[in-house]
Amino acid sequence: MRRHFTCTGFVLDGGRTLFLWHPKLQMWVPPGGHLQPHEDPVTAVLREVREETGLEVEVIPTAPTFPFSYPGQVQPPFTILVEDAAEPGEPHQHIDLIYFCRPLPGARLCPPPGTLLCWASQEDLLRDRVLEPMGACGLAAPVPQDVRILALEGFRIAHRESR
Numbered sequence: 001m002r003r004h005f006t007c008t009g010f011v012l013d014g015g016r017t018l019f020l021w022h023p024k025l026q027m028w029v030p031p032g033g034h035l036q037p038h039e040d041p042v043t044a045v046l047r048e049v050r051e052e053t054g055l056e057v058e059v060i061p062t063a064p065t066f067p068f069s070y071p072g073q074v075q076p077p078f079t080i081l082v083e084d085a086a087e088p089g090e091p092h093q094h095i096d097l098i099y100f101c102r103p104l105p106g107a108r109l110c111p112p113p114g115t116l117l118c119w120a121s122q123e124d125l126l127r128d129r130v131l132e133p134m135g136a137c138g139l140a141a142p143v144p145q146d147v148r149i150l151a152l153e154g155f156r157i158a159h160r161e162s163r
Contacts, residue, residue, distance in 0.1 A: 002092040004085070007045040007077070008032035009101045010151055011057055012158040013119075017151045018109075019143065020052060021116035021133060024086050028118065028131055028143045030151070032096070040074050041097045049101060053117065054110025057101040060154075060161050075099075078157070081146070100154040122155045 010030045011018040019028035031052040035044040042059055049057050062078045077097035085092045111117055116133035124131065125148045132140045143151070 002090060003082075003095050004092060005035045005041070005097065006032060006094040007035060007041050007048060007097045007099065009045040009049045009057065009059075009099050010154040011049060011053065011055060011101050011103065012060070012154050013103050015155075016119040016121050017125075017154060018053060018055075019118055019120060019131065019147075020111070021118075021139065021141075027141060027147075028120075029147060041077060042074050042099070045097070045099045045101065052111065052115065054108065054112075056104045056107045058104055060100040060102055060158055062100065062157060078153070079150070098150060100157050102158065120151070122152065125152055 008030050009032060017030070019030060021027075022029045031049045032045065033048045033052070035041060039047075045059065046057060049055055059075050061075055063076050065073055065075075077099055079098045081096040081098060083094045083096055085094050109117070116139065118131045118133045120129075120131055120143065125143060128142055128148065130140045130142050
């Protein structure tokens with residue numbers, strides 16, 4: 001089976017995390033997408049979040065950075081998922097590198113036209129609430145279990161980092 005590398009960035013801002021509506025999957029997901037040729041995963045996740053939400057973010061470190069300048073270091077993902085792809089054409093899988101991110105100071109949400117977004121609180125996810133997009137258009141759906149569990153873990157890590 002063919003596999004493509006992808007990245008996902010859970011954007012955590014205070015007590016909330018950002019989701020966008022994936023029209024093909026018909027569910028709420030965090031920003032993410034395919035790595036481009038010769039792109040490292042951190043560059044890719046920062047690019048994907050910016051392209052899909054307009055937000056400038058940084059990766060929340062989940063592993064140590066070592067005290068040397070060479071060779072360079074790239075923050076590893078929190079976890080890696082292997083998912084069946086929903087794209088049309090030849091069946092394949094995504095090797096999805098999962099990161100937790102936070103907006104840079106002064107960053108503003110500015111998604112492309114037609115993008116449906118919603119912020120979910122930790123309480124929303126703990127109670128498995130149905131989410132509705134900003135500017136409510138009648139669309140509402142719960143967050144998939146894997147996404148919900150990872151987002152809750154992101155809250156834990158972001159809280160630890162803020163101390």
